[in-house]
Ligand code: AMP
C-alpha cells in the first residue's frame with residue numbers, strides 16, 4: 182500500500198499537456214493557451230473621443246464658463262465609424278461622438294452636457310474650459326501593435342476572449358481536452374432506463390464519472406459495460422489506446438470475479454493497485470498501450486473520491502493546467518469523529534464559515550462507500566490522517582473544498 186501523496190506523485194509525473202488545437206475564440210473560454218497572442222494593431226487604433234460633445238482647441242475655450250460662454254463655428258459632424266476630413270482652426274469646433282476619431286488640430290473634447298447649440302447647430306456654445314487631452318483616448322493607450330496581450334499557459338477568461346476579438350485572434354491555439362474512456366464493470370449492472378431485476382442495480386458510476394470528466398474539462402466516452410470475465414473485460418480495456426485516458430470502475434477488489442487487475446497486468450503495465458485511504462483502497466493505476474489507466478473501485482463514493490484525488494488532476498494537467506490542487510483549509514470539527522488507525526480517511530462533510538472567519542465541519546451523513554446521497558450533500562472532503570483514531574468535537578482537521586476550483590482561494 183502506498184500513501185495518497187506517493188500515488189498522486191507517481192500518477193502525475195508522467196503526464197504532460199496534450200498537443201494543441203485551434204478553436205473559436207469563444208470556445209477557448211476556460212482552456213489553457215498553448216501559444217502567446219500578439220496584437221496586429223494598436224488598440225485604440227487612433228486618437229478618439231471618450232465623450233459625445235465638441236472637439237476643440239484648448240486656447241479657444243480658456244476661461245469659458247456658464248457666465249462667460251465661448252462661441253465656436255462648427256466645421257464638421259463626426260459619428261463613430263466615420264473619419265474627420267476637416268482640420269479645426271482657431272475659433273472652430275467639430276461635433277463628435279464617443280469613439281469617433283478626433284480631427285486634426287483638436288486638443289480636447291468638451292462634453293455635450295457643458296454646451297449648447299445656436300444657429301441650427303452651426304455654432305457651439307461652450308460653457309467650460311478644457312485641459313490638453315481631456316476626453317481624448319490616445320492611439321495605442323491599451324495595446325501596442327506587436328505587443329503580447331495573452332501568454333501561453335494562461336487560462337482563458339471572459340476578458341481574454343474580448344481581447345482576442347480586439348486584436349483579431351479568431352482561433353487561438355489551446356491545449357486539447359483529453360478524451361476519456363469510461364468503463365463500468367459488473368454483471369449486476371443495468372442501464373439508467375431499465376428497472377433492475379433480482380440482484381441487479383443501475384449503473385450510476387458511468388454517469389458520475391462522465392460528469393466529473395466534463396467538470397474537469399475532459400470529453401467523456403462511455404464504453405460498453407464490461408462483463409465480469411477476463412475475455413470480455415480484456416476486449417473492452419484493449420480499447421484504451423484509442424483514448425487519452427481510460428477509467429474503469431469495479432472489479433479491482435479481492436472478489437472471485439474481480440478481473441480488472443489481472444487484465445491490466447496481462448495487456449498493460451500496472452504501477453500500483455492499493456492506496457492507504459478510505460473510502461476505496463484498491464485504486465489501481467497503470468498504462469495500457471501507453472494510455473494512462475485508472476481502475477477505480479466500484480462503490481459509488483469510492484469511485485468519485487478516487488477520481489477526485491487521482492484522475493481529476495491528470496485531466497487538468499493534460500489540458501495544460503498547472504494548479505492541480507483544489508483549495509483546502511483547516512476546519513473545526515462540529516462533533517466527535519472516530520476512525521481506524523490504518524488509513525487516511527476522506528469523509529463527506531459540510532463546512533460552513535462562522536462569523537469569526539473560522540470554518541466548522543460536520544459529516545454530511547452516513548459514510549458507507551455505497552451511499553451517494555451524502556456525497557451529494559457534501560461540499561468538502563474532511564481529511565483525517567493515518568495513525569490516529571479519535572478526533573473529538575472542537576479539534577482541527579483539514580478539508581478539501583469540492584465546491585471550489587483549483588487555483589482559487
Ligand atoms: P466491485 O468492486 O466490482 O465488487 O464493486 C463494489 C460495489 O460497487 C458493488 O456493490 C457493486 O455492485 C458496486 N458497483 C460496481 N460498479 C457500479 C456501477 N457502475 N454503478 C453503481 N454501483 C456499482
Ligand code: MG
Pocket residue numbers: 366367368409431432479
Ligand atoms: Mg464487480
